Amino acid sequence: MTMMKSARIHEFGDASVIRYDDVPYPRPDFGEVLIRVAANSFNPTEAALRAGLLEAFLPVDLPYTLGWDVAGTVTEVGAGAEGFAVGDRVIGRLDGGGAAAEYVRAPASMLTAAPKSIPLTHAAALPVAGLTAWQAVFEHGKVATGQRVLVNGAGGGVGGFVTQLARYAGAEVIATAGPRSTEAVLQQGADHVIDYTARPVSTALDSPVDVLLNLVPVSSQDAVALVPLVRQGGRIVSITTLIEPPLDAGVSAMHMVARNDIADLRVLVELVDAGTVSVDISSSRPLSGLADVHNLSQAGRTRGKVLIIP
Known part of the structure; x- marks a missing residue:
């Protein structure tokens, strides 16, 4: 069985609970595509989730793969998934997590074409x-x-x-x-x-x-x-x-709590490609450095968006 790397938590706690696991390569279910992840971006709320502070209104099953923002390339299209083909560059917000990995499966309905005017990795900063x-x-x-x-x-x-x-x-x-x-x-x-x-x-x-x-x-x-x-x-x-x-x-x-709205995300992509909205990337870290990013964020030492590159 082909394996891949993912950043997961098996328990709630400080950043040291983040583990870099070898997990089975995912396959898309009905209506899903498989994405080779170019990048995901860190959101401070993920540190709260990791610490167990969101259990009351955002319960997750453990072990849990982190990462809500994804930008990558479609490598497989599942049955019933419409609108995308192998090789398409896509972005999306994954409410179930999973983007802090080398590959992730995602509902096709929650993805849109990535901006053409910026690097694909930078597009991961846009969804959340x-x-x-x-x-x-x-x-x-x-x-x-x-x-x-x-x-x-x-x-x-x-x-x-x-x-x-x-x-x-x-x-x-x-x-x-x-x-x-x-x-x-x-x-x-x-x-x-x-x-x-x-x-x-x-x-x-x-x-x-x-x-x-x-x-x-x-x-x-x-x-x-x-x-x-x-x-x-x-x-x-x-x-x-x-x-x-x-x-x-x-x-x-x-x-307010933002909802996952693909129509809004498409408008944002158009604004990026029109040069109206820029994407500010302050730094990039490898997947193995995700715990360091969590610590830096909680210490107030991050600015703009930080990319996580698998």
């Missing part, structure tokens, strides 16, 4: 972070031309896409970022950057914004301090901490 950003900006934030938007946490993988999409929507973009990320955030279209390491975000604005897109975990005290930064009638969308404004603040707020 891109979908989260698209839905935060357009579906929930309803960002429109002429609005002022505050992106809290623009230096992360999602933040880069949020900044670009808010700019694409025609908004004035104010972004928070540390010194390591400032230049990249400006290149992605931010009009102003607030160095959150130099002063509190809550004291840095001269007038309120229409929309606050919060991409970083904040304490309850800091969450309360963010609310006055939004004008009455404005919106707060958070992908991390639930921010609850007082009733008299006149601000609507929601916590």
Whole structure:
């Protein structure tokens, strides 16, 4: 039986529980294709899953192969799988994981053609972070031309896409970022950057914004301090901490979880190929270095998107 390498957890815990196992080469089921993985990209939420913090609403069976983002080449098409042929370059979000491996099987319905204008490995950065950003900006934030938007946490993988999409929507973009990320955030279209390491975000604005897109975990005290930064009638969308404004603040707020929407992903691919959206890759690591990436992320030492190359 042909074997391949995969990064799996057999128990929950710190990054040391990640094991690099030899597992049987997968075969596609009905409606699936087999993908030779060019890259998958790391998402900080995967560290929370590995630690067992998501069991209540995202239970997984152990052993579990990590990796939600995939970019690769179709090597086999299963019965009932439509729209793809051997040799096609594809990307997708795999809600069941499995992309941190040399090969992965995936439902054809959850894949789309990879962007043609960037390396296939770089395209792995797009699905999870891109979908989260698209839905935060357009579906929930309803960002429109002429609005002022505050992106809290623009230096992360999602933040880069949020900044670009808010700019694409025609908004004035104010972004928070540390010194390591400032230049990249400006290149992605931010009009102003607030160095959150130099002063509190809550004291840095001269007038309120229409929309606050919060991409970083904040304490309850800091969450309360963010609310006055939004004008009455404005919106707060958070992908991390639930921010609850007082009733008299006149601000609507929601916590969002991005859904896997292939139509949205296709639009993002079109924007990448049009040169409207760029993909910021900060580094690449081999599959055998995935545990190191988890540790670096939890120490706050990653920026942009990190690729994992099998």
